[in-house]
Amino acid sequence: MEQLVVRLGANPEEAIHWIVWSEQQDEIIASGELANADDLHTLSDRAGGRPITTLVPTSDVLLKWVELPAKAGRKALAAIPFMLEEEISGDISQQFFALGHKEGHQQAVAIVNKDKLQTWLDIVEEAGLACNLMLPDVLALPITKDAWNVLELGQQLLVRQDNWAGLQGETSWLTQAIKHQARQVVKNEDQNLVLDNHSAIDLTQIQGVSVNSMPLELPMKLLAEGASSAKFNLLQGEFKVKTQSNGNWKKWRLAAVLAVIALFTSIVDKTLELNRIDTELASLKSEIDKEYKRAFPQAGAYRNLKTTMQRKMKALEQGGSGSSILLMLSQLKPAFESSKVKPQTLRFDSKRSELRLQAVASNFEALDTFKKQAEAQGFVVEQGAINQKDNQVIGSLSIRS
Numbered sequence: 001m002e003q004l005v006v007r008l009g010a011n012p013e014e015a016i017h018w019i020v021w022s023e024q025q026d027e028i029i030a031s032g033e034l035a036n037a038d039d040l041h042t043l044s045d046r047a048g049g050r051p052i053t054t055l056v057p058t059s060d061v062l063l064k065w066v067e068l069p070a071k072a073g074r075k076a077l078a079a080i081p082f083m084l085e086e087e088i089s090g091d092i093s094q095q096f097f098a099l100g101h102k103e104g105h106q107q108a109v110a111i112v113n114k115d116k117l118q119t120w121l122d123i124v125e126e127a128g129l130a131c132n133l134m135l136p137d138v139l140a141l142p143i144t145k146d147a148w149n150v151l152e153l154g155q156q157l158l159v160r161q162d163n164w165a166g167l168q169g170e171t172s173w174l175t176q177a178i179k180h181q182a183r184q185v186v187k188n189e190d191q192n193l194v195l196d197n198h199s200a201i202d203l204t205q206i207q208g209v210s211v212n213s214m215p216l217e218l219p220m221k222l223l224a225e226g227a228s229s230a231k232f233n234l235l236q237g238e239f240k241v242k243t244q245s246n247g248n249w250k251k252w253r254l255a256a257v258l259a260v261i262a263l264f265t266s267i268v269d270k271t272l273e274l275n276r277i278d279t280e281l282a283s284l285k286s287e288i289d290k291e292y293k294r295a296f297p298q299a300g301a302y303r304n305l306k307t308t309m310q311r312k313m314k315a316l317e318q319g320g321s322g323s324s325i326l327l328m329l330s331q332l333k334p335a336f337e338s339s340k341v342k343p344q345t346l347r348f349d350s351k352r353s354e355l356r357l358q359a360v361a362s363n364f365e366a367l368d369t370f371k372k373q374a375e376a377q378g379f380v381v382e383q384g385a386i387n388q389k390d391n392q393v394i395g396s397l398s399i400r401s
Helices: 037-047 074-078 114-126 171-189 219-228 248-295 305-318 324-339 364-376
Strands: 002-007 016-022 027-034 052-056 062-067 095-103 106-113 131-136 148-153 156-162 165-170 193-197 209-213 342-349 354-361 380-389 392-400
Touching: 002 037, 002 219, 016 037, 016 219, 027 037, 027 219, 027 380, 037 114, 052 114, 052 219, 095 114, 106 114, 114 131, 148 171, 148 219, 156 171, 165 171, 171 193, 248 305, 324 342, 324 354, 324 364, 354 364, 364 380, 364 392
Parallel strands: 002 052, 052 131, 148 193, 193 209
Antiparallel strands: 002 016, 016 027, 062 106, 095 106, 148 156, 156 165, 342 354, 354 392, 380 392
16 A cells, blocks of 8 residues: 655745655655645645554654663653753643553653644644644664764754664764764774664765665655554654544535435436437547548448457557567657667567666656656656666656657
């Protein structure tokens, strides 16, 4: 099943990154970046009516561990806000405490301002979308024992330190934070800080770090994969997603009655319209038969005009030589030349008149340029999986004439 994952900004004016990703096929369907929250409604069709997964900046969420007494019950969990009161600025009644996993007597807790959390939910709802999972963005990054995972997303840097700790902020100042932390690790443990770098940013110049260059992928794909396996959700308690109940029937009963009346009226109108169309169709069939006999005077009677025409058009197109693939490639030549896209592999399905190819381009924009120019030539282009490797973009395309 395809899943829409969006990463909201700290405020509505910040850019929003998004991706439509198929977990079963491990395939990117589409991805992009919106200028701000006002444009989020443009993704409603891509959601397909399904709830979305929302990632939010970790800079607005405090991740903490709380030491609980042995055999702690509900009362101990309810006391967590008061146990953290001295570590939180502001009124704790304005903060929301979401519980994560538990390790021994240690309870993971995520703290976020209630107004901030409600603002994120309002942004999603006003765009005509529904959210069933909300996650601090660094918790969607991979976890590596004895190493931090680093990812650059736009102008932001995301760092996951362990299973319940991370940093997020602008790349410039967060790089300085990594430098400071590296010095502390070297000083206290006499060893380098290990970073698993999932981005193209150069971290090797930082003293006291050892960098493992990980395979480069679309940043939102890496986050979508992590979010799909996450077991934590900020939407708990008063913010928990409410399922639809049968009680909604009362709310929509009047609308349903009006819909039935409208449907009955529409059926009457459509019946009258159908009678008129039948008359026009009989006249049109007579005209088609006359034009067919004029175009193919030597042809005899036919049983199915559509099938007969398709057979004759195919014979005219190929001329018995099977050269349709050459014709398609000839027509696609301007699109290849202008976009600098190069085919790696080609497969041609003569029955469907479909050309399938694996193409290499310098960037995502080049593939998009090729697609638009091919469509301008009258072709139908379907874009499959897109991957980035060694500063090149490799994509799968299906082209039908």
